[in-house]
Amino acid sequence: MKIAPDIDDVMLGEICDVCVKRARGMICTNTTIERPFATTEAGGLSGAPLMAPSTSILERVRKRVGLSLPLIGVGGVFTTADVRAKFASGANLVQVYTGFIYKGPLMARHLAFDC
Numbered sequence: 703m704k705i706a707p708d709i710d711d712v713m714l715g716e717i718c719d720v721c722v723k724r725a726r727g728m729i730c731t732n733t734t735i736e737r738p739f740a741t742t743e744a745g746g747l748s749g750a751p752l753m754a755p756s757t758s759i760l761e762r763v764r765k766r767v768g769l770s771l772p773l774i775g776v777g778g779v780f781t782t783a784d785v786r787a788k789f790a791s792g793a794n795l796v797q798v799y800t801g802f803i804y805k806g807p808l809m810a811r812h813l814a815f816d817c
Contacts, residue, residue: 704729705763707755707777714759718766727772729797730760734777749800753778757791764792780805782816 703725705717721728734752756777764773775788776797788796801809 703727704732705759707731707734707752707759709759711762714762715766718763722767722770725771727774728763728767729774729776730763730793731756731777749804750778750780753780753784753787757787760788760793761791780809782813785813 703717703721705714705728707730709717718728731752734755757775760773760775767773772794773792774795774797775791775793776799778800779785779788779796779798780801785796798809798813805812
């Protein structure tokens, strides 16, 4: 189950409760519709602006579900510090996507050796 970083605590709790019963894991998070800066663009925002909100959701999900589900931390991962922050917030795995666009395919190697 992949969840958004834009959901409130009530909805997050409901999703977590269902996932504990029915899912095999959760991906925290998808893109955000929030805009930390003025823009007229529509659609989901990914990349560095997503790091803080996605990591916050990840931490809240881990507290809610305990150790019952594997969690994949996603959103704004560009550096080894970002990877460590996801693990510290409860991720079992970390997914990178936008970072590959900006840093290229060797990014995975750098993250693996620096972590």
